[in-house]
Amino acid sequence: MFRSGLIASCILAGLGLTTPVLAQSTVYIPAILELSGAGAVSGTNFRDGMLMAIDEINAKGGILGKKIDTPMLDTQSDAGISRAQVQKVLDNKPYVIIGPVFSGSVLVDMLLTQQAEIPEIVGGEAAAITQKGNPYVFRTSFGQQFSMPKIANYMRDGIKAKTVGVLWVNNDFGKGGRDTFNKEMNSRDIKVVADISTESGQADFSADVVKLKSANADAIFVYLNEEESARFLREARKQGLNKPLIGETTLLGQKVIDLAGGAANGVRGHVGLTIDAPIPAVQEFAERFKKRYNYACDHNGIKGYTGVYFIKHVTEKIGKFDSKAFAEAAHGITISPKDEPGILMEATWDKNGDIDRISFLGEVVDGKQKIVETLPKLGK
Amino acid sequence: MASFIQLLVSGLATGAIYALIAVGFTLLWQTSQTINFAQGEFVMLPAFFVLGAMNAGAPFWLAALIGIALSIVILGLLFKVVIVDPMLKYGVLPLVISTIALSLFLKESAKDFYSSQAQPFPALVPPTDVHIFEAVISSQSLVVLAIAILTVVALNLLLNKTRVGRQMQATAQNPTLARILGIPVRQMVLYTFLLNAVLVAIASILVSPIYLAKFTNGETLGMAAFIAAIIGGFNQVRGAILGGIILGVLDNLSAAYISSQYRGAFPLIILIIVILFRPQGLLGRLEERTV
Numbered sequence: 001m002f003r004s005g006l007i008a009s010c011i012l013a014g015l016g017l018t019t020p021v022l023a024q025s026t027v028y029i030p031a032i033l034e035l036s037g038a039g040a041v042s043g044t045n046f047r048d049g050m051l052m053a054i055d056e057i058n059a060k061g062g063i064l065g066k067k068i069d070t071p072m073l074d075t076q077s078d079a080g081i082s083r084a085q086v087q088k089v090l091d092n093k094p095y096v097i098i099g100p101v102f103s104g105s106v107l108v109d110m111l112l113t114q115q116a117e118i119p120e121i122v123g124g125e126a127a128a129i130t131q132k133g134n135p136y137v138f139r140t141s142f143g144q145q146f147s148m149p150k151i152a153n154y155m156r157d158g159i160k161a162k163t164v165g166v167l168w169v170n171n172d173f174g175k176g177g178r179d180t181f182n183k184e185m186n187s188r189d190i191k192v193v194a195d196i197s198t199e200s201g202q203a204d205f206s207a208d209v210v211k212l213k214s215a216n217a218d219a220i221f222v223y224l225n226e227e228e229s230a231r232f233l234r235e236a237r238k239q240g241l242n243k244p245l246i247g248e249t250t251l252l253g254q255k256v257i258d259l260a261g262g263a264a265n266g267v268r269g270h271v272g273l274t275i276d277a278p279i280p281a282v283q284e285f286a287e288r289f290k291k292r293y294n295y296a297c298d299h300n301g302i303k304g305y306t307g308v309y310f311i312k313h314v315t316e317k318i319g320k321f322d323s324k325a326f327a328e329a330a331h332g333i334t335i336s337p338k339d340e341p342g343i344l345m346e347a348t349w350d351k352n353g354d355i356d357r358i359s360f361l362g363e364v365v366d367g368k369q370k371i372v373e374t375l376p377k378l379g380k
Numbered sequence: 381m382a383s384f385i386q387l388l389v390s391g392l393a394t395g396a397i398y399a400l401i402a403v404g405f406t407l408l409w410q411t412s413q414t415i416n417f418a419q420g421e422f423v424m425l426p427a428f429f430v431l432g433a434m435n436a437g438a439p440f441w442l443a444a445l446i447g448i449a450l451s452i453v454i455l456g457l458l459f460k461v462v463i464v465d466p467m468l469k470y471g472v473l474p475l476v477i478s479t480i481a482l483s484l485f486l487k488e489s490a491k492d493f494y495s496s497q498a499q500p501f502p503a504l505v506p507p508t509d510v511h512i513f514e515a516v517i518s519s520q521s522l523v524v525l526a527i528a529i530l531t532v533v534a535l536n537l538l539l540n541k542t543r544v545g546r547q548m549q550a551t552a553q554n555p556t557l558a559r560i561l562g563i564p565v566r567q568m569v570l571y572t573f574l575l576n577a578v579l580v581a582i583a584s585i586l587v588s589p590i591y592l593a594k595f596t597n598g599e600t601l602g603m604a605a606f607i608a609a610i611i612g613g614f615n616q617v618r619g620a621i622l623g624g625i626i627l628g629v630l631d632n633l634s635a636a637y638i639s640s641q642y643r644g645a646f647p648l649i650i651l652i653i654v655i656l657f658r659p660q661g662l663l664g665r666l667e668e669r670t671v
Binding site: 041226 | 386487636
C-alpha cells in the first residue's frame with residue numbers, strides 16, 4: 001500500500017500535477033532589473049527597496065493570503081537581454097512583472113508585456129514610455145513630462161532665466177529628458193543657447209564645461225546619470241563655472257553629493273523622490289533601509305518599495321489575481337498612506353500609467369540635500 | 381587660447397593614462413603573444429585593493445603600495461601561471477577568449493565583493509588649480525602627467541639600459557635564439573607580466589580620482605588603451621605611448637571644437653584610417669618585435 005502510494009506520488013510529481021498545490025500558496029511576480037553592468041546602482045537600489053516591501057508583506061501573510069514569489073532576473077543593463085528575460089518569465093504566466101529601471105529596456109520590453117496582457121511596473125522615466133498607448137505599463141516615479149514642467153517653472157520663476165544651457169546624457173533617459181525640457185523652455189520663451197550631449201560613462205567633462213562657459217547662459221540644466229553628474233560638477237568647479245546649476249532628482253542625490261565632494265554645494269533643482277523629503281514615513285523607511293543594507297537608499301530604492309505596495313493595494317482592491325483586471329483598476333487610482341502605509345506618499349496613476357504625487361525643490365548645502373519647497377501634485 | 385591650453389593639458393593627462401595601459405598591452409603581446417582583453421579590468425581592480433587597504437586602516441600611501449603589491453601577485457604572477465601558461469599552448473584565440481572570460485569574472489567579482497556603486501578615491505594631491513596664461517589647470521592633471529612621464533622614462537631605462545631589460549628585448553625578438561644564448565626566457569616573460577601589473581596599478585591610482593572607483597571602469601579604459609595600442613603600433617612601446625596621447629588629446633579637442641555628440645566616433649575614424657593606410661600602426665614596424 002505504502003509502495004503503491006509512493007509510486008503514484010512519483011508519477012504525479014513527474015507529470016507536474018502536484019505543482020498547483022505550491023502555486024496556490026504563492027503569487028508569481030518576477031523582477032527584471034539591472035543587477036550588473038552600468039545600471040547596477042539603480043537596479044540594486046530598486047531591488048533592495050522591493051525586497052524590503054516583499055518581506056514585510058509576506059511576514060503579514062502576503063497578498064490575499066498568498067506569499068509573493070519574486071525571482072530576480074538580471075538584464076545586465078542591456079535592452080536585448082532584458083527583452084529575453086521578459087520573454088522567459090512570460091512563459092510562466094506571471095501576475096505582474098516588476099522592472100526594469102532603464103528606459104531603453106522598458107521601451108523594448110513593454111511591447112511583449114502588452115501582447116501578453118501582463119502589467120509591468122517600471123522604474124524608467126523617459127517620456128515616451130507612457131505615450132505609446134500601452135495600457136499595461138505603470139510608472140513608479142515621475143515621467144519626464146511631469147518633472148520637466150516643474151523644473152521649467154522654476155527656471156522661469158525661481159532663477160528668472162532668459163537663456164539656458166543643457167547638458168544631457170546620450171541615452172533613452174537623457175534624450176527623452178532633453179527633448180521634453182527643450183520643449184518646455186520654448187513654451188516659456190527661454191532660449192536654449194547650448195545643447196550639449198555627453199556619453200554614458202564619460203569621465204572627462206573639460207570640453208563640455210568650456211563650451212558651457214562660452215555659451216554664457218543664465219542657468220545650466222544638467223541631466224546626467226549619477227557618476228557623470230559628480231564628474232561634471234568637479235570639472236565645473238575646477239573651471240570656475242559660476243552659473244546656477246539646475247538638475248532633476250539625480251543631480252541632488254546623496255550619492256552624487258558624496259562623489260562630487262564640495263563641488264556639489266549650491267546645486268539646485270527638482271526632486272521627485274528623496275529620502276530627505278520632509279515626510280516622516282519616508283524618513284522612517286530610509287532608516288530601516290540603511291539599517292538592513294548598510295547604505296543610504298536613493299530614489300530607486302523608494303521606487304522599488306512603493307511599487308510593490310502599489311501591486312498589493314490594487315490587488316486587494318480587485319480581490320483576485322487577474323492581470324487584466326489589475327491594469328483596468330490601476331488606471332485612475334489614488335492611493336494614500338492612510339489606506340496603504342507602504343505607499344509612503346499619496347500617489348495617483350492616470351489613464352496612461354503615469355504617476356503624480358507631490359515633489360520637492362532642493363538645494364545642496366554643506367554637502368547635504370536640503371528641501372526648500374514642497375510642490376503640489378500637478379493634478380491639483 | 382586659455383580654453384585650448386586647458387583642453388590640451390587635460391587631454392594629455394588622460395592620454396598619458398591610456399598610454400600606460402596600452403604599453404602593458406604591447407609588452408604582453410611582444411613577449412608572449414597574449415592579447416589581454418581583461419586589461420581594462422586590470423586597471424579597475426587595483427583601485428579596490430587600495431580602498432580595501434584603506435578601509436582596513438592603512439594610510440593612502442601605504443594602501444597604494446599594498447595595491448601595487450597585490451596587483452603584482454594577482455594580476456601579474458597568478459594571471460600568468462593560472463590562465464596564460466595553460467592556455468597559450470592552444471594558440472592565441474583560446475587565450476583571447478580566456479581573457480574575455482576573466483574580464484567578466486573580475487568585473488562582477490568587484491561588484492559583488494565591494495559594491496556596485498562608484499566609490500570616491502583619494503586624489504594624489506589636494507584639488508588646487510594652477511593658472512597658466514589665463515588657463516585654469518588642475519594640479520591633479522599636472523601630477524598625473526608627471527607621474528606617467530616618469531613611469532615611461534623609468535620603463536625605457538629598464539628596457540634599454542639594464543641587463544634584464546636587454547634580455548627581455550632579446551626574448552621578445554627571438555625567444556629560441558635567446559634561449560640558446562642562455563637567457564632565462566620563462567623568467568623574462570614572467571617579468572613582463574609583473575611589469576604590466578605595475579603599470580596597470582599605477583594607471584589605476586592615477587585614473588580613479590577622476591573616474592571614481594567603479595566595477596565598470598575597465599570597459600572604457602580597456603577599449604581606449606586597445607585602440608591606442610593599435611593606432612600607435614602594437615609591436616612598439618613608443619607606439620603605444622603615442623597612440624594613448626593622440627587618443628586623449630583628440631577626444632577633448634574634437635568634443636570642444638567639432639562635436640560632442642560624435643566624440644566617441646573620432647578615435648574610431650582615426651583607427652580605421654590607420655588600419656587602411658598604415659596597418660602596423662603609426663610607429664609600428666612590420667615583422668619586428670622589440671619591447
